[in-house]
Amino acid sequence: MAAASRALLPTPRAAAGASLAGARARLPASASLPFRAHRVRCAVVSSPAPVAAPPPSSAPARRISPAGSDGALRPKPAVLVAEKLSEAGLAVLREFADVECAYGMSPAELLAKVAQFDALIVRSGTKVTREVLEAGRGRLRVVGRAGVGIDNVDLQAATEAGCLVVNAPTANTVAAAEHGIALLASMARNVSQADAALKAGKWQRTKYVGVSLVGKTLAIMGFGKVGSEVARRAKGLGMHVIAHDPYAPADRARAIGVELVSFDEAIARADFISLHMPLIPTTNKIFNDESFAKMKTGVRIINVARGGVIDEDALVRALDSGKVAQAALDVFTVEPPPKDSKLVLHENVTVTPHLGASTVEAQEGVAIEIAEAVVGALRGELAATAVNAPMVPAEVLSELAPYVSLAEKLGRLAVQLVAGETGIKGVKVVYTTARGPDDLDTRLLRAMVTKGLVEPVSSTFVNLVNADYTAKQRGLRITEERVAHDSPAAEAPLESVQVRLSQVQSRFAGAISDGGDIVLEGRVKYGVPHLTLVGPYEVDVSLEGNLILCRQIDQPGMIGKVGNILGQRNVNISFMSVGRTFRGKQAIMAIGVDEEPDKETLEKIGGIPAVEEFVFLEL
Numbered sequence: 001m002a003a004a005s006r007a008l009l010p011t012p013r014a015a016a017g018a019s020l021a022g023a024r025a026r027l028p029a030s031a032s033l034p035f036r037a038h039r040v041r042c043a044v045v046s047s048p049a050p051v052a053a054p055p056p057s058s059a060p061a062r063r064i065s066p067a068g069s070d071g072a073l074r075p076k077p078a079v080l081v082a083e084k085l086s087e088a089g090l091a092v093l094r095e096f097a098d099v100e101c102a103y104g105m106s107p108a109e110l111l112a113k114v115a116q117f118d119a120l121i122v123r124s125g126t127k128v129t130r131e132v133l134e135a136g137r138g139r140l141r142v143v144g145r146a147g148v149g150i151d152n153v154d155l156q157a158a159t160e161a162g163c164l165v166v167n168a169p170t171a172n173t174v175a176a177a178e179h180g181i182a183l184l185a186s187m188a189r190n191v192s193q194a195d196a197a198l199k200a201g202k203w204q205r206t207k208y209v210g211v212s213l214v215g216k217t218l219a220i221m222g223f224g225k226v227g228s229e230v231a232r233r234a235k236g237l238g239m240h241v242i243a244h245d246p247y248a249p250a251d252r253a254r255a256i257g258v259e260l261v262s263f264d265e266a267i268a269r270a271d272f273i274s275l276h277m278p279l280i281p282t283t284n285k286i287f288n289d290e291s292f293a294k295m296k297t298g299v300r301i302i303n304v305a306r307g308g309v310i311d312e313d314a315l316v317r318a319l320d321s322g323k324v325a326q327a328a329l330d331v332f333t334v335e336p337p338p339k340d341s342k343l344v345l346h347e348n349v350t351v352t353p354h355l356g357a358s359t360v361e362a363q364e365g366v367a368i369e370i371a372e373a374v375v376g377a378l379r380g381e382l383a384a385t386a387v388n389a390p391m392v393p394a395e396v397l398s399e400l401a402p403y404v405s406l407a408e409k410l411g412r413l414a415v416q417l418v419a420g421e422t423g424i425k426g427v428k429v430v431y432t433t434a435r436g437p438d439d440l441d442t443r444l445l446r447a448m449v450t451k452g453l454v455e456p457v458s459s460t461f462v463n464l465v466n467a468d469y470t471a472k473q474r475g476l477r478i479t480e481e482r483v484a485h486d487s488p489a490a491e492a493p494l495e496s497v498q499v500r501l502s503q504v505q506s507r508f509a510g511a512i513s514d515g516g517d518i519v520l521e522g523r524v525k526y527g528v529p530h531l532t533l534v535g536p537y538e539v540d541v542s543l544e545g546n547l548i549l550c551r552q553i554d555q556p557g558m559i560g561k562v563g564n565i566l567g568q569r570n571v572n573i574s575f576m577s578v579g580r581t582f583r584g585k586q587a588i589m590a591i592g593v594d595e596e597p598d599k600e601t602l603e604k605i606g607g608i609p610a611v612e613e614f615v616f617l618e619l
């Protein structure tokens with residue numbers, strides 16, 4: 001239960017509340033965000049204790065403003081803006097706080113300064129490390145990221161320091177999509193190379209013959225906010241657009257006229273490939289030697305997402321061999337990239353210095369979005385764009401804590417079992433409980449199932465505030481059902497929690513129930529979440545570490561065989577449980593492992609003759 005309980009630990013400032021790591025809301029680019037409607041009171045970031053009267057004139061220069069919703073006078077907060085923020089956002093901030101803009105600080109300068117401020121606002125160029133957050137501890141209450149990606153902010157350290165992180169996830173979507181299209185078109189017509197040549201005095205009309213876009217197939221990898229906007233625009237250019245996103249709702253794609261296909265099919269069919277997925281463990285270097293080999297020779301690649309999704313050395317090899325004809329890159333694994341980077345200097349590569357969000361309009365929108373979120377947070381409100389948010393009364397939390405962890409883990413396991421391109425349509429959460437609806441508020445549990453389903457596969461962070469909203473935005477229809485537990489005297493708030501993903505293909509057929517749904521059920525035993533049902537199979541395995549599910553013909557010796565393979569590879573088994581439908585038919589082995597087995601070990605397990613399928617799941 002490490003992840004969830006860590007995320008739910010009260011922060012030092014949250015004596016009366018609790019913090020739940022989470023909350024990056026996603027919105028369609030066209031949507032305007034009703035921030036104010038989404039704000040709720042939140043104890044963690046409320047202003048310091050009210051002062052009864054303005055300080056005497058000799059007091060240090062900390063001005064007083066009516067900040068709290070209770071009307072009490074409080075010291076005027078101080079906000080440090082570390083990267084260029086548009087004037088419109090600064091104006092919003094200045095109405096409420098003392099604002100200092102210190103652009104281009106070195107890490108040491110930021111460290112020395114940060115403790116004097118209540119809030120810090122950054123873009124992608126400032127690393128908000130654990131050190132920075134430690135240095136700000138005691139005063140720094142809010143970090144605002146004026147943009148989408150928060151990979152430059154140490155979220156865990158921020159949560160530990162009781163510092164709320166908010167971002168601005170929607171205002172730069174269109175700008176990023178437009179930049180993707182700009183790179184696509186200028187790469188196809190060699191605009192930057194021809195421009196450089198002409199400025200060097202060379203008139204090279206035959207060297208820079210380009211390729212046409214009309215009728216070509218564009219694969220959008222990651223069909224989220226930016227990806228879908230790129231798709232719309234590319235269709236306007238007469239391109240045939242396909243997309244790969246294992247978690248995108250098929251109806252959203254259909255509405256734009258985009259075909260959702262598998263990863264391999266997308267990269268094999270495409271003339272152009274545009275990357276729009278978040279940088280998460282499963283997408284890290286997902287474009288590598290192996291994937292380049294599956295592409296058409298002469299493919300062209302655009303990346304305005306994150307540099308880390310491409311193995312940059314492999315891309316140089318693919319460019320050198322001609323497998324990849326051209327690449328257009330806005331983002332790099334290390335930013336700025338080294339001056340002698342082979343990739344940047346490659347003649348078939350067009351580069352821009354992370355300009356995706358850099359339009360006047362987007363920067364104004366982002367600046368206002370982040371300024372409002374930071375001001376709201378400093379006032380003690382919580383915006384829908386909070387990334388790590390406080391939310392639940394301590395007493396409710398302490399009773400529900402293990403169930404909260406169970407709900408998140410069931411969600412995490414369920415989403416990892418999904419396969420195919422159909423996307424998740426409906427999610428049903430079934431609570432077996434002796435309590436009536438008034439005695440058991442399931443919002444937190446539903447939010448945690450959503451968190452488990454969404455976070456492993458997106459750049460969205462989910463908490464109680466934004467869970468339902470996030471689910472809706474992603475086309476996830478979550479319904480709840482209460483089943484009365486037949487022992488009404490039971491003390492525990494819940495007997496079991498079941499998560500059902502309706503009519504979805506699975507990587508593990510054993511998890512599919514008779515009705516065709518992926519079904520996982522769990523219970524809390526001795527305060528620890530346990531997985532107790534997989535599809536039709538009853539199991540009992542503690543949800544700690546990671547999990548291997550293995551379906552095999554029920555026969556003697558199977559536990560020993562699998563145990564031996566794991567033991568030989570020094571993988572410690574924490575729990576093991578076998579469930580079967582009928583003796584001698586199929587059975588499922590659920591194996592909790594402390595370490596992640598390597599590929600070879602998993603293949604060995606899969607190679608045991610009686611094993612029909614297996615899957616490794618991370619918790």
Ligand SMILES: NC(=O)C1=CN([C@@H]2O[C@H](COP(=O)(O)OP(=O)(O)OC[C@H]3O[C@@H](n4cnc5c(N)ncnc54)[C@H](O)[C@@H]3O)[C@@H](O)[C@H]2O)C=CC1
Binds near residue numbers: 227276304
């Ligand atoms: N260059 C720039 O200045 C900008 C870059 N970005 C970056 O663009 C990316 C996309 O941003 P948004 O569209 O706002 O995020 P989003 O969260 O709306 O979309 C990301 C999509 O990727 C999908 N995805 C997750 N794992 C995947 C996988 N293995 N294969 C395919 N798809 C997968 C998710 O389901 C989601 O639909 C992010 O990395 C963001 O940081 C965003 C704005 C500006």
Ligand SMILES: O=C(O)C(=O)COP(=O)(O)O
Binds near residue numbers: 124148150
């Ligand atoms: O919003 C994002 O994820 C971006 O990549 C934009 O970064 P920037 O704010 O321009 O440094």
